[in-house]
Amino acid sequence: MYRFLLFITLCSFSSWAGTIRGKVTELASGEPVTGAVVRLVNTSFHDVSGLDGSYTLKNIPAGTYQLTISFITYQTITKEIRISENETLTFDTVLTPSEKQNLQEVIVRTGREGASDQTARHLERSADQVLNIVSGRAIQLSPDLTVANVIQRVSGVSVERNSNGDGQYAIVRGMDKRYNYTLVNGVKIPSPDNRYRYVPLDIFPSDLLDRLEVYKALTPSMEGDAIGGAVNLVMKDAPSQRVLTAHISTGYSELFMNRPFLSYDWKSVNLKSPYELKGNQYNATAADFSKVTSTYTRQSPPPNLLGGFSWGDRFLNQKLGIIIAGSYQNTYRGSNSLFFDSETVDTQRGVTLTKLNERQYSEQQQRYGLHTKVDYRLNGRNKVSLYTALIHLTNSQIRNVKSTQLTIGGYDPEAGNATLGYSTRSRVTRQQIFTNTLQGKHQLSDSFDIDWSAVYSTAQNQQPDQTQIPLLGERKNFTERRTTVQDAYRRWEHNSDTDLAGYLNLTYRSRFGNTPVEWKAGGLYRTKDRSNFYNNYQLRPSNLLGVYEEDFTSYDQINWTIQNPRGSVGSALTYDASENTTSGYVQAKVTPLNWEILGGVRVEHTNQGYELKNQIGEDRPTGNQVYTDVLPSLHVKYKSNAQTNWRASYFRSLNRPGYFEIVPYNVVLEEYQERGNPDLKRAIADNIDVRYEHFPNATDQFMVGLFYKYIQNPIEYTLQRDPVRGQSIIYTPGNFGNAHNTGLELDYIRYFRQFGIKANYTYTLSRITSAKFMRIRNENGDLEPRYVDQTRPLYGQSAHIANLTVLYKNRGWDAQLAGSYTGERINTVSQFLDNDLWQKGFLQMDASLEKAIGSKLVLFAKANNLLNTPLEVYIKNTEAVNQGLPHQTEAGKTLIRRDYYQRSYLLGLRFKL
Numbered sequence: 001m002y003r004f005l006l007f008i009t010l011c012s013f014s015s016w017a018g019t020i021r022g023k024v025t026e027l028a029s030g031e032p033v034t035g036a037v038v039r040l041v042n043t044s045f046h047d048v049s050g051l052d053g054s055y056t057l058k059n060i061p062a063g064t065y066q067l068t069i070s071f072i073t074y075q076t077i078t079k080e081i082r083i084s085e086n087e088t089l090t091f092d093t094v095l096t097p098s099e100k101q102n103l104q105e106v107i108v109r110t111g112r113e114g115a116s117d118q119t120a121r122h123l124e125r126s127a128d129q130v131l132n133i134v135s136g137r138a139i140q141l142s143p144d145l146t147v148a149n150v151i152q153r154v155s156g157v158s159v160e161r162n163s164n165g166d167g168q169y170a171i172v173r174g175m176d177k178r179y180n181y182t183l184v185n186g187v188k189i190p191s192p193d194n195r196y197r198y199v200p201l202d203i204f205p206s207d208l209l210d211r212l213e214v215y216k217a218l219t220p221s222m223e224g225d226a227i228g229g230a231v232n233l234v235m236k237d238a239p240s241q242r243v244l245t246a247h248i249s250t251g252y253s254e255l256f257m258n259r260p261f262l263s264y265d266w267k268s269v270n271l272k273s274p275y276e277l278k279g280n281q282y283n284a285t286a287a288d289f290s291k292v293t294s295t296y297t298r299q300s301p302p303p304n305l306l307g308g309f310s311w312g313d314r315f316l317n318q319k320l321g322i323i324i325a326g327s328y329q330n331t332y333r334g335s336n337s338l339f340f341d342s343e344t345v346d347t348q349r350g351v352t353l354t355k356l357n358e359r360q361y362s363e364q365q366q367r368y369g370l371h372t373k374v375d376y377r378l379n380g381r382n383k384v385s386l387y388t389a390l391i392h393l394t395n396s397q398i399r400n401v402k403s404t405q406l407t408i409g410g411y412d413p414e415a416g417n418a419t420l421g422y423s424t425r426s427r428v429t430r431q432q433i434f435t436n437t438l439q440g441k442h443q444l445s446d447s448f449d450i451d452w453s454a455v456y457s458t459a460q461n462q463q464p465d466q467t468q469i470p471l472l473g474e475r476k477n478f479t480e481r482r483t484t485v486q487d488a489y490r491r492w493e494h495n496s497d498t499d500l501a502g503y504l505n506l507t508y509r510s511r512f513g514n515t516p517v518e519w520k521a522g523g524l525y526r527t528k529d530r531s532n533f534y535n536n537y538q539l540r541p542s543n544l545l546g547v548y549e550e551d552f553t554s555y556d557q558i559n560w561t562i563q564n565p566r567g568s569v570g571s572a573l574t575y576d577a578s579e580n581t582t583s584g585y586v587q588a589k590v591t592p593l594n595w596e597i598l599g600g601v602r603v604e605h606t607n608q609g610y611e612l613k614n615q616i617g618e619d620r621p622t623g624n625q626v627y628t629d630v631l632p633s634l635h636v637k638y639k640s641n642a643q644t645n646w647r648a649s650y651f652r653s654l655n656r657p658g659y660f661e662i663v664p665y666n667v668v669l670e671e672y673q674e675r676g677n678p679d680l681k682r683a684i685a686d687n688i689d690v691r692y693e694h695f696p697n698a699t700d701q702f703m704v705g706l707f708y709k710y711i712q713n714p715i716e717y718t719l720q721r722d723p724v725r726g727q728s729i730i731y732t733p734g735n736f737g738n739a740h741n742t743g744l745e746l747d748y749i750r751y752f753r754q755f756g757i758k759a760n761y762t763y764t765l766s767r768i769t770s771a772k773f774m775r776i777r778n779e780n781g782d783l784e785p786r787y788v789d790q791t792r793p794l795y796g797q798s799a800h801i802a803n804l805t806v807l808y809k810n811r812g813w814d815a816q817l818a819g820s821y822t823g824e825r826i827n828t829v830s831q832f833l834d835n836d837l838w839q840k841g842f843l844q845m846d847a848s849l850e851k852a853i854g855s856k857l858v859l860f861a862k863a864n865n866l867l868n869t870p871l872e873v874y875i876k877n878t879e880a881v882n883q884g885l886p887h888q889t890e891a892g893k894t895l896i897r898r899d900y901y902q903r904s905y906l907l908g909l910r911f912k913l
Helices: 002-016 102-115 117-126 136-141 147-151 274-278
Strands: 018-026 037-040 046-048 054-060 063-070 077-083 088-090 093-095 131-135 157-161 167-172 180-184 209-215 229-235 243-253 261-263 297-299 304-315 320-344 351-379 382-405 420-443 448-472 488-512 515-541 560-562 575-590 595-612 622-641 644-655 666-668 673-675 683-694 701-712 715-721 729-735 738-752 755-777 783-792 800-810 813-822 825-830 837-839 842-853 857-864 871-876 893-900 904-912
Touching (some): 018 037, 018 077, 037 054, 046 054, 117 136, 131 136, 147 167, 167 229, 243 320
Parallel strands (some): 018 093, 180 229
Antiparallel strands (some): 037 046, 063 077, 131 209, 157 167, 243 904, 261 297, 304 320, 420 448, 515 560, 644 683, 666 673, 755 783, 800 813, 813 842, 857 904, 871 893
């Protein structure tokens, strides 16, 4: 009875009590203030404004109180409040900077302005075209360490992962990585990739960015070779006052808690082959090949180490601005992988698996970046700037493989020495991008502006002395019964791209009646030179009867004879390529009442060619492609109110073949041969976008959009029969008719009190029809070849992509849990009917946590791949031809590959002075 009376009393008291609520914003920008302290003087009632600036004080007895609202560097607000029973008062407050601390506040705000969520939402709302932005602050709080992992949080974007599970390339709106280009501060950069023109985004540390922009529609002033989209990395800029920040962290991967890390002295690898060091007439001997690449150690790797800094200031009465920022990451990653070799047979039986490869990857990555920007304001109308960046990634990898021959209907790894094989490959890859941009902006009159850029960029890629050593049998000897000796190889490959480019843009502002009109015209000239070198040496054991654990106990004890003393340098993999691009555009933007209409046309002329080098006994083959494209576009935006946009756009774009793709090369890989296609055509696309955008305040948003793309001659790689050798399988690029790509995008960001939600979802449906090869049995039981048309999605396109991030902020704590889902998609296109390789749907969960310690120090933690989701690739079929084999457990599917990456953790400190 006592408890019941107490409950009734408390309920009655609560029903008599009042509530005070409101929202705290900042005067200059109108943005919500997070972390302001709201208190009733001489009482225990208090609250802290949430992510949306709101606060609530509940259960306040009737009476008169002094309400104070305070936030560091702002003037404290004090107001007398009288509240009655059952009354709810709303008191919204606008904070103004404190006079005593005004200068310090300017330092903080300008240092973060370009990186804030509010700035990102403002730029999305005011953009001329469809655009998504990830702010620098969101990047800082996220669990992501590279740009490739950050970009997967954007609607309509998924990532293609590398061998350690990190993102590497962006797939935008279901369009493969080849259909996008990458900008740094609005200027295109070359790729260090050894074959293609697209840029691996995992080379960029994310902490160098002010924000990440993804353009999904192109205006005439933008280069036209992006069907999926353009990715712009906006680097940190000089603040208006001195700012110094730094961070350091360490962590570990769970993968190496369960197995050792395999490594070698990759820093001592010979950068050049004997051919390069001693001339093209030199016959290499075994003494020319270092033992470094075959001397392995097994150990637990040291902890990961990451750090970075940023310093910026302005001088000469604010005319001169300087920013210097750097980042360093030394991480140990890897994966445990299964991979099945297969043989395609007749349509009734499907695919037959022939070998199981159990692979272990150990990778050390050293990634660093350094960028500087100096800008000088000559006066209020003229400004020049010099931007320089150096980005470098070294990836040292050892892949250890155990292979088992498979027998249909049974699996016995101990059935004999011939059933087992071993292979170890050591490889170090060094990729580097250097870009230097001199820019000027000049306002020649109130109505006429000019801006220009002069760009010098280089990209380099080196894979020196890649070594693979195979063993057959149960590591007892090289020449077991029913086996043959496999040669080892040593391979050198390097390439470089050099870009020289000039940009010029003219802007003229006028009026048509009462309607403002902005006219723009400009042009671009870029000359690009690429060189590629390749040399491969075949090695054979000097003692073909050598027995493991009797004649040698490690790979570095094996003696070799060189089968091709001058290497295989005289191949189509050694070549020079060039591309000269000339383009010009005109566009006009009119803004009648609540409308913005931007339209124009861009013309791009391309001359792309190659020359094969080091050809022996023949002329050096050359080839080129020359073409001109007219690319119109129209973008319409209607602002129904200050918070709402309606958008519609059309643009035409193209995708050029890669430099390597049109070279008539032929290279033998581990599973198949790869061949170039000199007849490869460029792809042309017509793109349509419609989007509704609503921004209820400075941080929240809701967007829903539709897009459609019609692509002529899309470029895709397929596995197909060699038209010359018949039964051989080749992997080659080709054009396969026309394709359609349609999709729906949803974006939602909402902050309330201490919590926030960021969510997006994309549905994409693409279709392309191409001829597929099949073999069927005739009445006599013989296999007959036929070609039939089959419709499928585009390579890399997932029907469903979704992201959900839950944020929490309170009393110095910042936390987020981020989930990213990528639905199934084609991993490799096969020329055989129903034999495409599909990647299974992938769900990754990551988390991060920060705690402010005082006003200058932050303790943070990050965790990746919490669910340890494997990457799986399979072939869809319904036959039981592979029953009884290991890991083949899903009905209607044949597993081809499964990779586990395990979880990784990071703990660090960040401070600001």
